[in-house]
Amino acid sequence: MRLLSWIPVVVVTLAHLIALVADATTAAAWTQAILMPALAVVLLTVPRDDRGPAWPWALGALAGSWVGDSLPRVMPEGATFLAMVGGFAVAQVLWIVAFTRVERGRPPMAWTLLLVVVAAALLAVTVPSAGMLAPAVVVYGLLLLAVAYLAASHGWVGGLGGALFVLSDGLIALGAFRPELVDWPQRDLVVMATYVAAQALFVAVILLTRSPDRTAGRPPLRRDRPGPVTR
Known part of the structure; x- marks a missing residue:
């Protein structure tokens, strides 16, 4: 079931990327609006007993991302960017909570330093041109840095997801x-491809890790009698 639940994600993602390449604006807008719901289906197919405390936060993060994808399309022209950033800021906070609710290690120091350098460079380039939005850009950048760092604390899957998320944003x-600085063809294609890949890898982190609560509460394996081990 878990493998089958990824099929809608693949189909919708391919349809969206093809629409971007073909410059089919309407199709691109509709498929973008259902990217995060398709990923939410993957989480919703997880058996209730296996969801753990990180599950609702991850589902909420996908909902926040969906707002960031969809709300700007119904907002006035001057408010579209703030609507997008607001939705994604909520999603960032929820991913931070989700990644701290499951067992994690510590990212390699080299990865952490590289992440800090990239984030600092992005802020140095964008903040001077952000005007009144400069404080919001700084806060969002710090949230993005925290998400990428915590994602990387769950191994290479999370680390790759964090890197792609930083690239997309x-x-x-x-x-x-x-x-x-980014005036080149198909920039939107790269943005969306890395965005969906990052979100999918974040969902994979939630599926692959176990929460401390579940691990601590699991009964020890019994070796003194035959038969299958049950939860």
Whole structure:
């Protein structure tokens, strides 16, 4: 069931990327609106007993991302960017909570330093051009840094997801405040491809890790009698 639950994600993602390449604006808008619901289906197919405390926070993060994807399309022209950033800021906070509710290690120091350098460079380039939005850009950048760091504490799956998330959001920020630096064809294709891949890897982290509560509460394996071990 878990493998089958990924099929809608693959189908919708391919449809969305093809629509971007073909410059089919309406199709791209509709498929973008159902990307996060398709990923939510993956979480919803997890048996109730296996969900753990991180599950609702991850589902909420996908909901926040869906708001960031969809709300700007119904907002006035001047409020679209704030609507997008607001939805994704909520999603960032919820991913932070989700990643701290399951067992984790510590990212390699080299990864942490690289992450800090990239985040600092993005802020240095975008904040001077952000005007009144500069405080919001700084706060969002710090949230993004925290998400990427905590995701990487769950191994290479989370680390790759965090890197792709930083790349996707970094391109969005540059496109908003320094468009001359990212003025190349199919930039939106790269933004969306890395965005969906990052969210999918974050969901994979939730599926692959166990919560401390579940681990601590699991009964020890009995070796003194035959028969299958049950939960």
